[in-house]
Amino acid sequence: xxxxxxxxxxxxxxxxxxxxxxxxxxxxxxxxxxxxxxxxxxxxxxxxxxxxxxxxxxxxxxxxxxxxxxxxxxxxxxxxxxxxxxxxxxxxxxxxxxxxxxxxxxxxxxxxxxxxxxxxxxxxxxxxxxxxxxxxxxxxxxxxxxxxxxxxxxxxxxxxxxxxxxxxxxxxxxxxxxxxxxxxxxxxxxxxxxxxxxxxxxxxxxxxxxxxxxxxxxxxxxxxxxxxxxxxxxxxxxxxxxxxxxxxxxxxxxxxxxxxxxxxxxxxxxxxxxxxxxxxxxxxxxxxxxxxxxxxxxxxxxxxxxxxxxxxxxxxxxxxxxxxxxxxxxxxxxxxxxxxxxxxxxxxxxxxxxxxxxxxxxxxxxxxxxxxxxxxxxxxxxxxxxxxxxxxxxxxxxxxxxxxxxxxxxxxxxxxxxxxxxxxxxxxxxxxxxxxxxxxxxxxxxxxxxxxxxxxxxxxxxxxxxxxxxxxxxxxxxxxxxxxxxxxxxxxxxxxxxxxxxxxxxxxxxxxxxxxxxxxxxxx
Amino acid sequence: xxxxxxxxxxxxxxxxxxxxxxxxxxxxxxxxxxxxxxxxxxxxxxxxxxxxxxxxxxxxxxxxxxxxxxxxxxxxxxxxxxxxxxxxxxxxxxxxxxxxxxxxxxxxxxxxxxxxxxxxxxxxxxxxxxxxxxxxxxxxxxxxxxxxxxxxxxxxxxxxxxxxxxxxxxxxxxxxxxxxxxxxxxxxxxxxxxxxxxxxxxxxxxxxxxxxxxxxxxxxxxxxxxxxxxxxxxxxxxxxxxxxxxxxxxxxxxxxxxxxxxxxxxxxxxxxxxxxxxxxxxxxxxxxxxxxxxxxxxxxxxxxxxxxxxxxxxxxxxxxxxxxxxxxxxxxxxxxxxxxxxx
Numbered sequence: 001x002x003x004x005x006x007x008x009x010x011x012x013x014x015x016x017x018x019x020x021x022x023x024x025x026x027x028x029x030x031x032x033x034x035x036x037x038x039x040x041x042x043x044x045x046x047x048x049x050x051x052x053x054x055x056x057x058x059x060x061x062x063x064x065x066x067x068x069x070x071x072x073x074x075x076x077x078x079x080x081x082x083x084x085x086x087x088x089x090x091x092x093x094x095x096x097x098x099x100x101x102x103x104x105x106x107x108x109x110x111x112x113x114x115x116x117x118x119x120x121x122x123x124x125x126x127x128x129x130x131x132x133x134x135x136x137x138x139x140x141x142x143x144x145x146x147x148x149x150x151x152x153x154x155x156x157x158x159x160x161x162x163x164x165x166x167x168x169x170x171x172x173x174x175x176x177x178x179x180x181x182x183x184x185x186x187x188x189x190x191x192x193x194x195x196x197x198x199x200x201x202x203x204x205x206x207x208x209x210x211x212x213x214x215x216x217x218x219x220x221x222x223x224x225x226x227x228x229x230x231x232x233x234x235x236x237x238x239x240x241x242x243x244x245x246x247x248x249x250x251x252x253x254x255x256x257x258x259x260x261x262x263x264x265x266x267x268x269x270x271x272x273x274x275x276x277x278x279x280x281x282x283x284x285x286x287x288x289x290x291x292x293x294x295x296x297x298x299x300x301x302x303x304x305x306x307x308x309x310x311x312x313x314x315x316x317x318x319x320x321x322x323x324x325x326x327x328x329x330x331x332x333x334x335x336x337x338x339x340x341x342x343x344x345x346x347x348x349x350x351x352x353x354x355x356x357x358x359x360x361x362x363x364x365x366x367x368x369x370x371x372x373x374x375x376x377x378x379x380x381x382x383x384x385x386x387x388x389x390x391x392x393x394x395x396x397x398x399x400x401x402x403x404x405x406x407x408x409x410x411x412x413x414x415x416x417x418x419x420x421x422x423x424x425x426x427x428x429x430x431x432x433x434x435x436x437x438x439x440x441x442x443x444x445x446x447x448x449x450x451x452x453x454x455x456x457x458x459x460x461x462x463x464x465x466x467x468x469x470x471x472x473x474x475x476x477x478x479x480x481x482x483x484x485x486x487x488x489x490x491x492x493x494x495x496x497x498x499x500x501x502x503x504x505x506x507x508x509x510x511x512x513x514x515x516x517x518x519x520x521x522x523x524x
Numbered sequence: 525x526x527x528x529x530x531x532x533x534x535x536x537x538x539x540x541x542x543x544x545x546x547x548x549x550x551x552x553x554x555x556x557x558x559x560x561x562x563x564x565x566x567x568x569x570x571x572x573x574x575x576x577x578x579x580x581x582x583x584x585x586x587x588x589x590x591x592x593x594x595x596x597x598x599x600x601x602x603x604x605x606x607x608x609x610x611x612x613x614x615x616x617x618x619x620x621x622x623x624x625x626x627x628x629x630x631x632x633x634x635x636x637x638x639x640x641x642x643x644x645x646x647x648x649x650x651x652x653x654x655x656x657x658x659x660x661x662x663x664x665x666x667x668x669x670x671x672x673x674x675x676x677x678x679x680x681x682x683x684x685x686x687x688x689x690x691x692x693x694x695x696x697x698x699x700x701x702x703x704x705x706x707x708x709x710x711x712x713x714x715x716x717x718x719x720x721x722x723x724x725x726x727x728x729x730x731x732x733x734x735x736x737x738x739x740x741x742x743x744x745x746x747x748x749x750x751x752x753x754x755x756x757x758x759x760x761x762x763x764x765x766x767x768x769x770x771x772x773x774x775x776x777x778x779x780x781x782x783x784x785x786x787x788x789x790x791x792x793x794x795x796x797x798x799x800x801x802x803x804x805x806x807x808x809x810x811x812x813x814x815x816x817x818x819x820x821x822x823x824x825x826x827x828x829x830x831x832x833x834x835x836x837x838x839x840x841x842x843x844x845x846x847x848x849x850x851x852x853x854x855x856x857x858x859x860x861x862x863x864x865x866x867x
Contacts, residue, residue: 316742339744352742359742361735363803372732373744375725383723426743 018043018206019064019082019095019177024073026059028413033059034230037073041177041206046197048217048238049210051227051250051445055415057210058100060227061181064208065097066090078176088117094175098167100182100210100443101356106155111136113154114169143168143196159186159353160304171196179208184216185443188303188471188509194220212445213472214243226250247446268296268481269496273330274346274465275434277315280324285310286489288324292434292467297460299480300469301505307489308469309353312438315467316350317341328434342373346433349373351423353438355416359423362412366402366422367393369411373430396425399458401451417448424455435459437468441475453479473502485509550805553796557811561818568822575825582704584818589710590772591813594765594784595791596717597758599809602792603721604734604754605801606661610650610669611762611788613676615781618643618766620676623686623776632689640763646672647759651752665755677778684776692771706768710810718806730754734801783834787816790841816841 020040026033034056041047051057062068064075066084075082077093084090090097104113111132112119119127136150145168148161157165163186170178178200184190197207197220211217217224218238225235226249233249271294278289284307292298302308313319315326317335325332329345341348352358361369365386370393371378378384378392390407397407402421406414411422420440427435440456441449456479460466470476476483483500485492485508493508495501565584569576594611601608621639626632646668653664676684698705721727729750732740741747762781769780789799795812797804819840823833 318742338742339746342744349744350742352739357736358738361732361739361743361802363735364731368728368731372728372740375728379725382725383719384725384728385723430744 016043019077021075024070026070037232039225043204043206044201046207046209046221048221048224050224055227056230091173095177096170096173097179098170098183102166104154109151111150114139158305177206181210268293271295276327278325280321282310282322284489292465295460295463297466297481299476299483301476302486303509306486308486312436348434349427349430349432350436351427360411360419365408366411367407369422370396370425396429400425400455417444420444434465473505550796554808554811561815564818572825586704586706588814588817589706590765592810593761594788595809595813597761598788599792600754601758603730608665608758610665612781612785613669613672614643614759614762615766617672617676618763619770619776619780620684622767622770626689627686632691640760643763644756644760647756651755655751688770688774696771714810721806
C-alpha cells in the first residue's frame with residue numbers, strides 16, 4: 001500500500017483505472033442478460049451502477065465476482081487481464097463482492113463465515129476454534145460491530161446483522177475492487193456503511209455501488225453507469241445529472257410524479273373490522289393489539305428486528321403466538337397454517353419477505369406461480385394445462401401491470417421486479433380479503449414500485465384490506481391510510497391520514513416520543 | 525394514470541429484445557432417451573443376430589412394464605425431494621401375499637385390492653415417519669424395508685408357496701393382435717401416469733413442493749397431504765409390480781424385488797428428472813425405464829454369467845446417471861432450443 005499523497009481528501013492512486021470492462025456479453029440459454037456492457041472504475045471512486053430490475057446489474061455483478069463467466073468481452077484489472085473462474089479466484093485478485101442475496105453459510109458461526117476458506121490453524125494443523133473466534137472478533141471490532149457475537153450461528157442473527165457480516169467479509173477480502181450489491185436493502189441505518197466505504201476509497205479502493213435508492217447514490221457516489229436491457233447506456237457525473245435525467249436513462253422515458261393513494265382514510269375509519277389482534281405476544285412480540293378495517297391500508301414502520309417478521313408470520317399461520325387472540329371477521333381463530341389462513345373468514349394471504357427462498361417456485365412458469373393457490377378452480381375436470389394456467393393468470397397479471405409475455409417464462413429467469421409482481425398477483429389471485437405484504441417493494445426498481453403501489457391502492461379501493469410492512473418510509477407515507485410504529489415488540493405509536501409524516505415516523509422508529517405522540521403530527 | 529403505466533410497461537416489454545426459451549429441457553431429455561433406445565436396439569444386431577428384431581422390441585417392452593410402474597411411484601417421491609428405498613421389499617410383500625393369500629383360488633377381485641391397500645399402508649407408515657417425525661426419507665424407507673422383508677420372511681417361513689391368480693396370468697401372459705398384453709398395459713399406464721404427474725392439480729402441487737417447500741406452503745399448498753401421498757402411491761405401485769411379477773413367473777420368491785432398487789431411481793434420473801426434486805416428467809421416466817431394460821436384455825444376450833452381468837448393469841447405470849445430469853441437457857438445449865421471441 002502506498003502512503004496517501006496529500007491527506008485523505010485525495011485518495012491513493014486517484015485517477016488510475018482500477019478495473020475496466022469492455023463489450024461484456026452473457027446469455028443464459030437463449031435469454032440474453034447482458035450485452036455490450038462497458039464501464040471503467042477508477043481507483044478511489046465510488047461508482048454507482050444504476051438500472052431497473054432486469055437491466056442486467058446482477059449478471060454484471062456475478063461476472064465481476066467470478067460466479068459466472070462472460071460469453072464475450074474482456075475485463076482489465078490494474079492493467080492486467082482479469083477473467084476470474086470462481087469467487088475465490090476473484091478474491092485472490094483483490095475483487096470482493098457483498099451479494100444482494102446473502103452468500104453466507106447460515107449454520108456456521110459469524111467468525112467462520114468471515115474467515116473461510118482460511119481458518120486459523122492451531123495444534124497439529126487442525127482449525128482452531130479459539131483462534132477463529134479471536135480473529136473474527138478482531139474483524140468485527142475493526143468495523144464497529146462489537147455487538148455481534150463472533151461465535152453466534154449466522155442464522156441466529158437478524159437480517160440486518162447478517163447483511164453487515166456479508167459486507168464486512170467483502171471489505172476484508174477486497175484489495176482493489178469492492179462490489180456492493182444492494183448493501184442497504186436490509187439496513188435501516190446507512191451511516192455505518194458509508195463511513196467504511198469512504199475509509200476504503202481513501203486508501204485507493206474502487207467501489208462499485210448498486211442501489212435503487214437514488215438519495216444514497218447521490219450521497220456516496222461520484223459517477224454512475226446506467227444499464228438498460230443489458231446494455232450500458234451512459235456513464236455520468238452525478239453532480240451534473242438531475243434525478244429526471246437518470247430516471248430517463250434508466251427506463252428510456254421521462255418519469256412521472258409519484259401517485260398518492262386516494263385518501264379515503266375517513267371512510268375506512270368507520271368500516272367494519274376484518275382482522276383484529278389483541279394482546280399478541282411471542283419471542284420478540286411483547287403485546288400487540290390492533291384492528292384492520294375493510295378497505296384500509298395499514299402500514300407498519302419499524303427498524304430491523306422489532307418483531308414485524310414474527311407479527312406477519314403469526315398472522316399468516318406460520319407460527320403460533322405464545323398468547324393473544326386473532327379474530328377474523330369477528331371470529332377468534334387459531335391459524336393452523338397458510339392454507340388454513342386462506343380459508344378463514346374472507347381469507348388472509350401472505351406475501352413473504354424473502355422472494356427467493358419463500359416466494360417463487362423457480363422452475364415453474366410465472367403463470368403457474370400466480371395460479372398455484374387457486375389451482376383447483378383453474379382446473380377443468382381435475383386437469384390443468386399450461387394453457388389454462390396462463391389464461392387464468394392473465395387477469396391477475398394485469399392487476400399488477402405485469403406484461404403478459406412474461407407469463408410463460410420460468411419465473412426464475414425473470415427480473416426481481418417481475419418476480420415480485422407475479423408474487424403480488426399470486427396473493428391477489430387467492431381472492432383473500434386481507435393481504436399481509438412484507439416489504440412488497442424490497443429491491444425492486446422505480447417503475448415496478450409504482451405498479452405495485454397502484455395494485456395495492458386498487459385492491460383497497462375495491463374493499464380489500466392490506467397490512468404492509470415497509471423498510472422505506474416514503475412508501476408508507478405515500479400508501480398507508482394509517483401507520484403503526486413497532487418498537488421493541490410493541491406498537492409504539494400510531495399515525496393517521498395526513499399525520500403520517502416521515503420526520504415524525506423517524507423519531508418514533510428509534511423510540512423517541514411515545515404514547516402521547518399517538519395520532520399527532522409531532523415534528524422531531 | 526394506471527393505463528398509462530400499463531402502456532409503458534408493455535412498451536418496455538416489447539423493447540426488451542431478450543428471447544424466451546422455447547423447448548424445455550424435459551422434452552429434450554425424453555426425446556433423447558427414446559432416440560437412444562432405438563439406436564441401442566438397432567445396434568444390438570451387431571452383437572447378436574437374434575437381437576434387434578420386432579420380437580425383441582416386444583420382449584423389451586414387456587419387461588420394461590415392471591420398471592415403468594415402479595418408477596412412476598419412485599418418480600413422484602423423487603419429485604417432492606424424497607427417495608423410496610423400500611420398493612424391493614414392498615414388491616416382495618405384494619408378490620408373496622398374492623400367492624399365499626390368493627393363489628389360484630377364488631376372491632381375487634377383492635383380495636388383490638386388499639393386498640394393494642396393505643402395501644399402501646406400508647407407504648403411509650414411511651410417510652408418517654418422514655412427514656411428522658422428520659426422519660430423513662432414505663433412513664425411514666430403509667427401516668420400513670427391513671421390517672417388511674422380515675415380515676414377508678416370517679409369513680412364508682422362508683419358502684413362499686402358491687401360484688398366480690388367473691387374472692394376473694391374463695394380464696402378463698395374454699396377448700392381442702400378436703402384441704403381448706403388458707405392452708398395452710404399459711402404454712395405458714404411461715399415458716395415465718403422465719396425466720397424473722403433469723396435468724393434475726396434485727401433480728402441480730408435487731412440482732411446487734419439490735421446488736421450494738417453504739414457498740409452496742406459504743402459497744397455500746396443502747403440503748402435508750401432498751408430502752404423504754407420493755409414498756403411498758409409490759408403495760401401491762411396488763405392490764402391483766409384485767403382482768405383475770407373480771403373473772409373469774406364476775409364483776413368488778423372497779428376493780423377487782431385489783434387482784429393482786437402483787433401476788427404479790435410475791429410470792427417473794435418466795429420464796431427465798433431478799434427483800433433488802422439483803422437475804422432470806413421466807415421459808422421460810418411461811423412456812429411461814425402456815432404455816435400462818434394453819441394456820439389460822442386450823447384456824443378457826451376450827451370455828455373460830449373472831455376477832458379471834449385474835456388475836456391468838450397475839456400471840452402466842452409474843455412467844448414465846453421470847452423463848445424463850442436468851448440465852448435459854442445458855448444453856443440448858443450447859444447441860436445439862431455437863430462439864424465438866415470445867409474445
